[in-house]
Amino acid sequence: MIENLTPTHCFSLMQENPHAVMIDVRTKMEHTFLGRPVCNIVHIAWKEFPDWQINQQFVEQVSHVVVDKNTPILLLCRSGVRSLEAANLLEKAGFTWLINIMEGFEGNLDADKHRGTTGGWRFHGLPWEQS
Numbered sequence: 001m002i003e004n005l006t007p008t009h010c011f012s013l014m015q016e017n018p019h020a021v022m023i024d025v026r027t028k029m030e031h032t033f034l035g036r037p038v039c040n041i042v043h044i045a046w047k048e049f050p051d052w053q054i055n056q057q058f059v060e061q062v063s064h065v066v067v068d069k070n071t072p073i074l075l076l077c078r079s080g081v082r083s084l085e086a087a088n089l090l091e092k093a094g095f096t097w098l099i100n101i102m103e104g105f106e107g108n109l110d111a112d113k114h115r116g117t118t119g120g121w122r123f124h125g126l127p128w129e130q131s
Helices: 007-016 028-034 058-065 082-092
Strands: 002-005 021-024 041-043 073-076 098-101
Touching: 002 007, 002 082, 007 073, 007 098, 021 058, 058 082, 073 082, 082 098
Parallel strands: 002 098, 021 041, 021 073, 073 098
Antiparallel strands: none
16 A cells, blocks of 8 residues: 655654655656755656656666565655656555655645745755755
């Protein structure tokens, strides 16, 4: 079963479970230039620019990082859509404790088509860093 939790709840979960792993499924450009949470985070892109095809090695790459399929895995993308897709695939592969981070890192678009003003990891003031 995949849980959908708010960024704040996910931050608390990471603090309470030091063996939990956050997988950032955004593109390398997003991860590098837009910033990323400061926690036990690993970048494994779900889709990558320019072709936007699903990473066919995604499950294998996650399996190298998370050996125990009962480990809590939190999945992060820009707004919570790609991370849910990735969580669904990991669930089919036998991973059991999957958490989709609702709102993602930047949240949904606001009325002015800007991100980061209505939700997301950064919006909630959670620790993050940028290159």
